[in-house]
Amino acid sequence: MSVAAPPRTTTLLHRLRGHQGRNLWFALFVTPFVVGLAMFVYIPIAWSAYLSFFEARNTVHPTKFVGFENYTYLLGDKLFRQSLLTFIAFAAFIVPLTYVCSLGLALLLHGLKGGQAFFRSVFFLPTAVSYVIAAMIWRLAFFSGTRFGFANSLLRQFGGDNVNWLGGTNYWYWLVIVSLRLWLQVGFYMILLIAGLNRIPTDTYEAAAIDGASGWRLLRHITLPQLRTSTVAVLMLLLIGAFQAFDEFWNTLGSMTGGYPPYARPPLVHLYLISIGGSQQDLGVGGAGTMIITALIVFFGLLQNWLAGWSERKERGR
Amino acid sequence: MSVRSRSSRAWTWARYAVLSVLALFFLLPFYVVVRNAFSTTKWITAARWNWLPNQFDLTNLRELFGRENVAMARAMGNSAVMSIGQTVLTVVIALMAGYALARFSNRASRLLLGLTLFTLMVPAAVTFIPTFVMTAQLGWIDSFRGLIIPGVFSAFATYLFRQSFVGFPVELEEAALIDGANPWTTFWRIVVPNSLGIIGAVGTITFIGSWNAFLWPLLIGREQTRTVQVTLSQFMTSQGVNYPQLFAGALVAIVPVLLVFLFLQRYLVQGVESSGID
Numbered sequence: 383m384s385v386a387a388p389p390r391t392t393t394l395l396h397r398l399r400g401h402q403g404r405n406l407w408f409a410l411f412v413t414p415f416v417v418g419l420a421m422f423v424y425i426p427i428a429w430s431a432y433l434s435f436f437e438a439r440n441t442v443h444p445t446k447f448v449g450f451e452n453y454t455y456l457l458g459d460k461l462f463r464q465s466l467l468t469f470i471a472f473a474a475f476i477v478p479l480t481y482v483c484s485l486g487l488a489l490l491l492h493g494l495k496g497g498q499a500f501f502r503s504v505f506f507l508p509t510a511v512s513y514v515i516a517a518m519i520w521r522l523a524f525f526s527g528t529r530f531g532f533a534n535s536l537l538r539q540f541g542g543d544n545v546n547w548l549g550g551t552n553y554w555y556w557l558v559i560v561s562l563r564l565w566l567q568v569g570f571y572m573i574l575l576i577a578g579l580n581r582i583p584t585d586t587y588e589a590a591a592i593d594g595a596s597g598w599r600l601l602r603h604i605t606l607p608q609l610r611t612s613t614v615a616v617l618m619l620l621l622i623g624a625f626q627a628f629d630e631f632w633n634t635l636g637s638m639t640g641g642y643p644p645y646a647r648p649p650l651v652h653l654y655l656i657s658i659g660g661s662q663q664d665l666g667v668g669g670a671g672t673m674i675i676t677a678l679i680v681f682f683g684l685l686q687n688w689l690a691g692w693s694e695r696k697e698r699g700r
Numbered sequence: 701m702s703v704r705s706r707s708s709r710a711w712t713w714a715r716y717a718v719l720s721v722l723a724l725f726f727l728l729p730f731y732v733v734v735r736n737a738f739s740t741t742k743w744i745t746a747a748r749w750n751w752l753p754n755q756f757d758l759t760n761l762r763e764l765f766g767r768e769n770v771a772m773a774r775a776m777g778n779s780a781v782m783s784i785g786q787t788v789l790t791v792v793i794a795l796m797a798g799y800a801l802a803r804f805s806n807r808a809s810r811l812l813l814g815l816t817l818f819t820l821m822v823p824a825a826v827t828f829i830p831t832f833v834m835t836a837q838l839g840w841i842d843s844f845r846g847l848i849i850p851g852v853f854s855a856f857a858t859y860l861f862r863q864s865f866v867g868f869p870v871e872l873e874e875a876a877l878i879d880g881a882n883p884w885t886t887f888w889r890i891v892v893p894n895s896l897g898i899i900g901a902v903g904t905i906t907f908i909g910s911w912n913a914f915l916w917p918l919l920i921g922r923e924q925t926r927t928v929q930v931t932l933s934q935f936m937t938s939q940g941v942n943y944p945q946l947f948a949g950a951l952v953a954i955v956p957v958l959l960v961f962l963f964l965q966r967y968l969v970q971g972v973e974s975s976g977i978d
Contacts, residue, residue, distance in 0.1 A: 404804060407883040411800035412812060414793045418853030423819060426830030433833075442833055490719055497716070503965065504723045507730070509972075510957040512912030514929045515950045518936050519729045522943065523736065528745070532732070535749040565729065570972055577973040619975075626825040629914040633933055650825060650915070657829050658919060668829040675826055683821035 427676070434669035439662055452670035461644065462671070465652040472648060473624040475560045480620055481613070483564060484571035489601070491572075492579045502576070506569035516566050517633030521548065525558045548635060550645045555635065559646070562630050567623070571616050578612030579605070610693060618686045625679050626650065649675050733954070736947035737761070744943050760948040769938075772949060774924075775931035780956070782847045782917070782927055783910035789852040790906045791899060798861025799887055802868070813862070819855035825915055832919050842922035851916060857902045860974055864898040865891070901971030904964045908957050928953045 400406070429442070434452050436444035456462050487505055491498050508516070524532045525547040534544045547554045582605065590604050606613070628650040636642050642655060653675070657668025736744055737760055738753035765772050801813050824831065831850050840846030868891065876886040892899070917927040926934075932949050935941065961968065 400806065404883075405806060405808070408800050408804040408806065408809060410884065411796045411804075411887075412808075415797035415853055415858060416812065418793065418849075419815070419819065419855070422831050422834060422850040422853060423822075423824075423827065426834040427827055429833060430827075430830035442837060487722070490715055494715065494719075495712075497719075501719050501723060504726050506965075506969070507961065508726060510908055510912075510961040511729075511954060512914065512929050512957075514912075514914055514933050514936075515733070515953060516729070518932065518946065518950055519732055522936070522941075522946070523732045524729075529747050530745045530749070532749055535747070565726065569726075573969055573972045574975070622821075622823055626823050628825065632914075633936065636937060650828070653829060654915075658832060665829070665833060672827055672829050676822055679822060679826055 427672070430665075430669035430672050433665050434673055436666050438666035438669070439664050442665060444666065448666070452666045453674070456667055456670050456674065461647065462652055465647045465649045468646055468648050469624065469627075471556070472559070472627060473621060475556065476563055476624055477617060477620045479560065480564055480567055480571060481616055484568045484616070485575055487568065487572040488575035488579055489605075491576060502573070505572055508566045509570045511566060513566065513629035514633050516562050517630050520558055520562045521634045550643050555646055558634060559630060562634065571620070574616055575609065575612055578609045582608040614686065614690050614693070618683075621682060622679065625675070628654070733947050733950050736943060737951040739944055741943055755944075760944040761952070764945040764948045767945070770931060770935050770949070771926070772928075772931065772952070775926055775928040776952065778921070778925055779911055779928040781844055783907050785844065785848040786852055786910040787903050787907045789848065790854050790857055791903050793852060794854050794857035794861050794902065795892065795899065796887075797858045799865050799891060801858065801862040802865035816855045816858055820859060824851065828915060828919065835920065841920055842925050844925060846920040847917060847925055847927070851910070854906070856975070857906065860902055860971070861898060863974065864895065868895065897967065897970060898974070900964060900967035901974065904960055904968045905971040905975075907960055908968070911957050
């Protein structure tokens, strides 16, 4: 028995090291990434999950266990529920609109003989601009509620009155927020969709053209089905992007004192205000909010995976 | 035949017309920044919209950089340190991990790939409170460490590299391994120099994202470490904001990303294209 022990430890060691130490090399390559992910993503999320069951105001070492109180508080909070509605409304505008517009641009550019590179660059250029600067232009130059705002001076020229675009007495702020994000993002998705269009084999079109298909029917029966993979990717990226909305809301609607109006609060802005940006840091409620939002986004992610798999199965079944 | 070609020519012209009008719309915001940066406050706030600027000199820029309550020069420096640091670290870390995920097929590798894909679903912005708590515990508020390090472990970049390396010809590496090189030197001497395209793609996307980042620098940055986006945001909402100086600041803040865009657009396009393929 004492003879059998040593070879066993060497085999374990061997197995850990792998053939020619391959596992050690693997560890060398991935350690920075794995340690970083653990340290700045997974341990913090676990910590926040823990904090979400405690009263944790201005501390990360709470003592008072409160069970699901933070969750019930948050779900009972009218402003939090409104922030989820704001996200839904925002996503309902921005996701289909950005998809249709970027597809429109991609189709307009696709197969263009001259000037394609130029127009592509022009539509792609806003991607380089930050939301802060875009918000500055939209808030202070285009949709300023004052008489010198571009939109208002146009309105007056056509006999209209000044509109207080961002004041919250009407719903015009949606136009401001949505058009801003559209301008900034549409080029990015246009590039994705152009790449998708370029992957469609030309003989598919030629075959359809011989059959006499053109225009709308070509789009409906050839282009869109062939673009399915790109479409699913774009829609998912757009949805995740809408979840993350913070910068443009904060910078178009935030006030001078670091305050934020009670309307048009997306979830991240609300979480920021209650957990970090407000007068006190309530990390218990902030943790609970993070858990709810993360669960929602994971749900949507899994739903997308399922839908993609479903459409693929359907495709194969045909 | 002639009817058809005439109608297709008309269609081409209509296409160009629509594209040109749209292009003007897309460029208008850039033009407004330039107009405001080279105008006086009175000119900008006039009741009649002025299309042209009225002050063709560097007054606004000089006054902006002379302001004491807006540390514009330092903000530009801070943003440069943050985005260059983040770009370099993100690329190196993700490059190594992505290579390992593509080349090693042990159980740990499959597990890590699954974890990477899962992380891809939950963007960093959504979990900003947990990451902030951790960074604060480390005492990294108001430091470049705090600005840079929590954001450099990118599942997105790792996944892009992994996808690219899966298609990399193994024969090149095997030749080096037979010559006695170990996986580490093979990686840096053979694989990396032959992957400059995807490195450029991930690098440009990371740089632009980092330069334009707002939420994280807002949480971490203080007096010494405020980035240009946070500085402009605070200047924008401050009492009695000076429009020409503010837009001069926007102009200055756009320049670095615009340079990257103009000179590295090829890589940027490649990066965007690969981000949609799964």
